Structures are given as C-alpha cells and as structure tokens.
C-alpha cells in the first residue's frame with residue numbers, strides 16, 4: 001500500500017516523533033471503545049458514568065461499570081499495534097507516547113515513556129483523605145472503602161469536568177509542541193484537552209498522521225490519513241521503516 005510507504009518515509013525523515021493514542025488502539029485487544037456502536041454499557045453513555053456527579057449520586061453503579069471494564073482489561077493482552085509502538089520507542093524513533101487510555105496496555109507492551117493523561121484504572125483513591133494505592137484485581141465489595149479512614153474509594157482516573165494531572169499534562173504539552181511528527185491513533189478527538197495536543201504539533205510546523213477506521217474532527221488538518229485498524233497498519237509501517 002502506498003500510504004504505508006508514505007507514512008514510513010515521513011517518519012524516517014523526522015527527528016522527534018510522538019504518538020497520541022485513544023481507545024481505538026485497544027479495540028483489537030477486545031476492550032470496548034467509549035463512542036461508536038460498541039461504546040455503550042447497559043443503557044449508559046460514558047458521559048453519564050464518568051463524572052463526579054454520577055459517582056456522588058450512585059457510586060455502586062459507577063463501580064459496577066469499572067468492575068466490568070477491569071475484568072475485560074485484566075484478561076486482555078497488548079495487540080500488534082501496542083507492540084509496534086513499543087518497538088518504535090526502542091529503535092529511538094518514538095520519543096513519547098501520550099495516551100488517553102487507562103488500561104495500562106502500552107506499558108505491558110514494553111513502552112516506557114508513557115504519559116497517561118486520564119490516569120490508570122488499576123489505581124484507587126479515597127474521596128475523603130486522598131489515600132491511594134494500586135490494585136491488581138477488581139474490588140470484591142463495591143463500593144470499596146478506604147482502609148485509612150473508611151471513606152469511599154474511587155477509581156483514580158480523570159472524569160468529565162475534572163482537571164488532568166498537571167505534571168502529566170505539562171509534559172504532554174512539551175512533547176506535542178516539540179514533535180516534528182505526531183501519530184494520532186484510535187481517538188475520536190472530541191475530548192479536551194487531549195484533542196488539542198495535535199494542534200500544538202501542527203502549529204509548530206509538525207506533521208500529523210492519523211490512523212483511525214473513521215473520520216474525526218482532526219482529519220481535515222492531518223497531512224496523511226490511514227483508514228485502517230491500528231493493529232494491522234502499525235506493524236506494516238514498522239516493517240517498512242526497517
């Protein structure tokens with residue numbers, strides 16, 4: 001395919017490549033995306049569950065959704081898309097991987113410089129005292145209680161209306177601004193501020209390559225668009241780079 005060669009040539013002639021990923025990169029690992037036809041859980045949209053208000057109203061319901069997702073994520077494996085990105089970093093091509101995903105699959109695939117903009121599903125935090133810890137399986141009793149103060153534990157992820165972790169966002173802004181090429185992979189590019197990071201790259205003269213099975217609001221400003229599954233195309237691009 002011509003686009004594979006084109007992408008490989010653009011990557012090959014760049015000095016500072018950064019990637020931004022979304023739920024689409026983990027779709028081929030069997031993890032449902034948030035939007036689109038498989039994006040619903042029961043009758044709820046992500047926007048109805050992933051908010052502090054939803055948690056305050058019904059922590060049990062929100063936790064049920066997270067336990068459902070934790071079970072899927074816990075039995076999922078990184079796919080060839082995750083692995084190709086980890087290899088690009090190992091080869092010195094990819095300088096940073098900015099992800100909106102909370103599933104931890106990039107790290108499990110071997111990526112090291114991973115910036116998790118929206119947190120990690122395997123970390124919980126007390127809404128009262130701030131105590132936080134990593135967990136390796138879904139809590140047995142929901143909603144789980146804080147072992148320090150007895151308060152409610154919540155997933156330590158970023159919900160709608162909440163700020164992103166400052167240090168992570170600042171580093172993402174640094175990498176996006178410095179990148180002379182950004183791979184934008186499997187994100188619907190509608191959730192801010194993540195969706196604006198490619199604009200920083202573009203504004204500084206960088207190239208945008210989008211890999212997505214459908215159009216997004218970013219498509220019109222991308223220099224190259226590849227309408228293919230990430231797990232199919234990324235290994236081919238890697239092979240072409242050599």
Ligand code: APR
Nearest residue numbers: 022023024027033034035046100186187188212213229230
């Ligand atoms: N390969 C490439 N792209 C894919 C694939 C695939 N195999 N499967 C799906 N996609 C694309 C879809 O076309 C869509 O554009 O992935 C994108 C998934 O979009 P969303 O479900 O909106 O996921 P994301 O962009 O990561 O959502 C952002 O919203 O609720 C939140 O916090 C949550 O981080 C998440 C944020």
